[in-house]
Amino acid sequence: MDIIAQNAHHRQRMLKYFFKNGSATETAIRFKVSRKTLYKWKNRYDGTLESLKDRSHKPHNSPKSQTEDEKNLVKRIWCRDKGGDKLVMWHNARNKGYKRCYQTFLRTIRKLSGGAKPRKKSAKPKPYARAEYPGQKIQIDVKYVPSKCVTDGQKYYQFTAVDECTRLPFRQMYDEHSTYSSKQFLEELLRFYKFPIREAQTDNGSEFTNALLVVKAKHKTLFEQALADMGIIYHRIRIATPRHNGKVERCHRTDGQRFYRKLRMYDLGDGRNQLAAYQKRSVHYPMTCLNFQSPVQVLDKYLGVM
Secondary structure, eight states: OOHHHHHHHHHHHHHHHHHHHOOHHHHHHHHTOOHHHHHHHHHHOOSSSGGGSOOOOOOSOOTTSOOHHHHHHHHHHHHHOTTSOHHHHHHHHHHTTOOSOHHHHHHHHHHHTTSOOOOOOOOOOOOOOOOSSTTSOEEEEEEEOOGGGBSSOOOOEEEEEEETTTOOEEEEEESOOSHHHHHHHHHHHHHHOSSOOOEEEEOSOTTTOOTTOSSSTTSOOHHHHHHHHHTOEEEEOOTTOGGGGHHHHHHHHHHIIIIITSOOBSSHHHHHHHHHHHHHHHTTSOBGGGTSBOHHHHHHHHHTTO
């Protein structure tokens, strides 16, 4: 017997005791309810057990519920690009007059897609000290451009840097996966960021360091030498721990969903032009980790007091 039926039987016994005894006060004391509750169930009771079951607590009307125009706007945006990034969809809906919060937008999409999918248990992240000011630490990594996006059969690579404080990303595409490309990317990165860089963090890839190479372990790469000449601290994460570079890894996953899913490029110049346009848009997208602010908005607040 479920809890709803148990409650109905309990109320039925209470009412039978009340009809037999005739004293509302004694019945209320015996069954530990108020007199008002007793009379409520007495007026509702029609002799059947169904009348004593709890009714729906859903309000008869909800003045703040979404209007049909808002629901239709969400539906149009969702149907246009079902596999896209939901945060970007919400951002585009807000630009078209949508006033609801991000969680309401997600609930509406879940209803349109037939309900929520079961979530996998994820590892609980350990406490991590966030950077206190822009440039305190940046994370750098490389993403392979998917072969389905390239029509000339060549291999291309996206170098990405993310500032830990503002989450401001910088991306550039190269046709060479080498320490020379890493040095070029570092020089372009310094021209892009409007603040000095104190520390740079990468994985142990050969495009950044020779630390894992037996023969050249003590020889600095062009990237390491450039960091030393610029006075930037170099930090390598532990081996096989990409989660320590989690901010730039998450940026790569987002790029795959927002940019590379529909990218078609003919050569390096075409890929760089499309990546530059996406770079210009992406810095204005809100982020949940920044309390739904964009990296540019957060950076402007820091630059205003620096």
